Ligand code: SF4
């Protein structure tokens with residue numbers, strides 16, 4: 332793959348990714364698959380669960396929320412697709428959770444900021460870094476939530492109790 336980053340003629344940085352939106356042949360929503368099969372959640376959370384942060388709950392109908400292992404998630408359909416996924420797109424775009432806003436960006440322990448290269452928008456066009464800041468802020472919000480939860484569990488010694 333060619334370089335993921337370049338400078339534009341104004342000196343700004345761009346990333347070789349563009350969201351194809353309704354033209355995407357493999358929408359990130361809908362039928363999820365385990366994207367990181369070599370990693371196992373200590374709490375038994377599946378990689379296709381859609382995390383909903385506390386401040387996002389009020390915008391979403393209670394019937395679409397489920398609480399598991401101390402977190403809130405969108406209640407998936409029987410086929411494990413998102414309840415808001417219809418006709419190839421999100422029908423609740425303005426209230427979609429941070430985890431959706433963050434995709435396809437991902438933070439890795441070893442390499443920092445990553446992009447999921449199964450997203451068909453990778454290599455499909457150039458986007459200003461400025462324009463992906465909201466996605467990166469959403470990403471950070473999700474990680475902060477996980478870090479806080481691990482810190483709380485360490486404080487309460489629940490890890491030691493459970494294992
Ligand atoms: S998979 Fe990638 S290109 Fe397709 S809708 Fe999702 S973010 Fe956009």
Ligand code: SF4
Nearest residue numbers: 360413415416421431
């Ligand atoms: S809330 Fe919208 S963006 Fe998020 S998984 Fe569901 S359909 Fe996709």
